[in-house]
Amino acid sequence: MKSLDQSLDHLTAVRNVIRPTTLIRSPRLDELVGAQVLIASETFQYTGSFKFRAAYSAALRSPASRLIAASSGNFGQGLAYAASLLNKEAIIVMPHNSAAVKIDAVRRFGGKVELVETLKVSRAQRVSELASQYPDAQVISAYDHDDVIAGNSTLGEELAERAGEYDAVIVPVGGGGLTAGLICGLMRAGSPMEVYGAEPLLANDAKRSLDAGKIIVNDGEPQTIADGARTVSLGQRNWAILQSGIKAILEVSEDAIEDAVRSLFRLANLKSEPTGGLAFGAAVAYKDKFKDKRIICVVSGGNVDTELFCRIIGRE
């Protein structure tokens, strides 16, 4: 019981720091799906995506005062800010050709950036070099890690409070950390809501894994516009949870992802990154399935380059 208590104390400590998700209802989104839609937006989470939940949880639990992670995206920003709040140091390994705005964001949040020329040295290799250089440091995985799942489970707890009003939750799937966390949080709160994963058709390894009953690995990094879902496979821990806890995986075409980002912008004033548009895109693409249902769509993050964003929302 002591470990359960400690675990609950940990979750309470995380919930005291993270920002509760932003719940948005828009009559015009309902009209588009033909269902009652609640948007659960993580775009205003500190550092702009749900990853801060995971990063803060992992940084808080780690006994190390120096944390290392490979991330060119949202996890790097989340861990940098989490570490700075906890007076720890975060070293984020990023490809040398990452967008300047992303490198700048990690630094602004207090992180130390290690650029690697990924054609010469892999990110994993550089991470392990740094781990040898700093034996007191801990390497944190962005998605396949119990503390990461625990951090993300706080979103499930929050949504469980709406369980009486909603039938299902749709959530973007990349490495599966958010989905696994969401399932755990809903279960812990005793919520009966169904969980659907939304995955790019171009990166449908989770769908194929569920069909095959084992983890299927993509051939290389899939070139979907949803860069948060460009993972080569589900994490092991996440897979175990998804297998038993997910209702189905819904595949979303690239066009449907862009349409979702555009609809969220035009009809609900929401800035979403492409990965963040996956769940609403799935709701529209599978509208027959959700007709007259009450569904929650998770918008996982809002960090997107201005140029790409304007290209998407400017299309007719």
Next chain:
Amino acid sequence: MKSLDQSLDHLTAVRNVIRPTTLIRSPRLDELVGAQVLIASETFQYTGSFKFRAAYSAALRSPASRLIAASSGNFGQGLAYAASLLNKEAIIVMPHNSAAVKIDAVRRFGGKVELVETLKVSRAQRVSELASQYPDAQVISAYDHDDVIAGNSTLGEELAERAGEYDAVIVPVGGGGLTAGLICGLMRAGSPMEVYGAEPLLANDAKRSLDAGKIIVNDGEPQTIADGARTVSLGQRNWAILQSGIKAILEVSEDAIEDAVRSLFRLANLKSEPTGGLAFGAAVAYKDKFKDKRIICVVSGGNVDTELFCRIIGRE
């Protein structure tokens, strides 16, 4: 006392329908101002701006089942949706050259659109024609109306709940309806927070009015990018409240308005219309005044054309 009770019942009825404002903290916005900044965003209010508070309040209180208003912008959408929730009819008079997306939005929210060729017939003239045609209808002013101020005062009540943590509120000023409502709501809740108005330098009639001690009228409609502040003067009712309740009016240049929209987008993932950027623009422009203070910036709405928005956020 009966009338006070009725008035409180009315405000409770409004608060039961409108969406509470969205409170956003962003470490990177704090850094830009050198102060603790809380964004109070009305961009997710139903119909995308604070105007729904005003419109619902006016539509609820009106005994008429048919409502008429002249509005090319946010009030039209707000009144159309408010009327549809109350099973009333809303007729919105709009210039025939209004953006198609705005005409479409009013219709989607259930409003009936009356287009006028404003070079031939003024909007006021068409409104009065319609009023004669429908003697049972009530004409609703978008900003100089007690029920409009009452509706907007609900935002003041919400912010008063944060009064212990914040020193001042900055709010966009156009016709003054939002500012007047905010002042009334804060006073009713006994909040000591100071209220600053943020006004485009190009449309600074409120500033000049306060300096002169009487309402000053702009020569024609000012061509500021903040289209919600293109009013020719403060409303009479609003003026009386502003005179005693406002700390100061802060003038914001066109560049500073655009910079604010861009910063809200890039650093806080928030889609704001130009008028919505006024308060944060004022916080940055007057950062010496607010150094190390704790301030709330109201983002009044998020309805902006895609093309204009991308031109603003794409500038370096």
